[in-house]
Amino acid sequence: MPITWPPKLLRSPAVRVGLSISVATGLYGVSFGALSVTSGLDFWQTMALSLLLFSGGSQFAFIGVVAGGGSGLAAMGAATLLGMRNGIYGMQLNVLLRPTGWRRYAAAHVTIDESTATSTGQSDPDEQHRGFWAAGVGIFVLWNVFTAVGALAGDALGDPKQWGLDGAAVAAFLGLLWPRLKGREPVAIAVVCALATVLAVPFVRAGVPILIAAVVAAVIGWFSHGRQDEGLEPDIDPYAEWHPSHHPRSGQPTAASHPTEPRPNQDPRPSQDPRQDRGNGTNAGGAK
Numbered sequence: 252m253p254i255t256w257p258p259k260l261l262r263s264p265a266v267r268v269g270l271s272i273s274v275a276t277g278l279y280g281v282s283f284g285a286l287s288v289t290s291g292l293d294f295w296q297t298m299a300l301s302l303l304l305f306s307g308g309s310q311f312a313f314i315g316v317v318a319g320g321g322s323g324l325a326a327m328g329a330a331t332l333l334g335m336r337n338g339i340y341g342m343q344l345n346v347l348l349r350p351t352g353w354r355r356y357a358a359a360h361v362t363i364d365e366s367t368a369t370s371t372g373q374s375d376p377d378e379q380h381r382g383f384w385a386a387g388v389g390i391f392v393l394w395n396v397f398t399a400v401g402a403l404a405g406d407a408l409g410d411p412k413q414w415g416l417d418g419a420a421v422a423a424f425l426g427l428l429w430p431r432l433k434g435r436e437p438v439a440i441a442v443v444c445a446l447a448t449v450l451a452v453p454f455v456r457a458g459v460p461i462l463i464a465a466v467v468a469a470v471i472g473w474f475s476h477g478r479q480d481e482g483l484e485p486d487i488d489p490y491a492e493w494h495p496s497h498h499p500r501s502g503q504p505t506a507a508s509h510p511t512e513p514r515p516n517q518d519p520r521p522s523q524d525p526r527q528d529r530g531n532g533t534n535a536g537g538a539k
Contacts, residue, residue, distance in 0.1 A: 265378040269369045269385025276307070276365055277393025283310055284401025290318035294402045301398040305391060306363060309334040315456065329456070336465065340367040347371065348380055361387030436475060444468050 260266055280301065287297040292314065300310050309330035316326035341362045347370065350358040361384075370383035432438050444464040451460040 260381070263378065263381050263385075265369060265373050265382030266385040268372070269366075269382050269387075270389050272365045272369060272386055273389030273393050276390050277397050279307065280394040280397035281401035281404075283307070283314075284398040284403075285405060286311070286318075286401075287314045287398075288402050288405050290314045292317065294399075297402045298395070298399060301395045304330065304334075305360060305394070306330070306334045306337060307394070312456070333462070336364075336462075337362050340364075343367070344370065344383065348383060358383070358387070361391050363387065363390065365390055440468055440471050440475075443471065 283301070284297055287300065287310075288294065292300075300313060304310055304313070312329040312333050313326045316329050317323075321329075341359055344358065344362055344367060345355075348358065366383050366387035369386040370379045373379045373382050432441055444467050447467045448460040448464045451463045455463070
């Protein structure tokens, strides 16, 4: 019997998003590998950072401190500071995905910005799982493959920044995030945080501006009183046709909706007056 599940899996919108963000982010590993060996680390030390630490911001902070002549303790402190956000992601995803057994440890290791964004951007529980694992595992594999490429190529690549790979991951993440901002307040917060990041870049170490932006967003969110239905929403409709496991949130129409269900402004009780039915544009059977 032929195996048919991979094509079906690739039709999942969350998997497609996860794989696309994996390619964009994984390519950035070339830049890390090249910068790491030029900072004084050898190939195996570079690969250990990617395999065990697996947090792009923390890895770049680590080699940045080492390249600047800092101690190993200082490098670990900078990496830990930037990696704290993954712990916050983990608490959210533990409630959302509820992994058990060995999957719990694997999920903790691949909990990063991209896997969190891909998962939480889906409304269907199955799609949330697929998106998380597709992005997390995909980035883990490609990040380490391209880290090895960068570390082995070393000086042959020249300045890694000239390839634009540092911007590829940022652009991919922005493309994943921006379409899901629904409402004026979330967009305004995103713009303010972006401005705070740009203003902080010339004055602080690499990786710190994103932490400043996170603090700004937290402060605004704490004191704001926006509408509860505004915030992050999926950038795509995961299902163009009905799927048995799709359980939409309240107020979201789907193809699974029964055609005879009342519209939001329509009285669910059947009309006793045929003229009223004609006035509503329907007949007694409920069809246009």
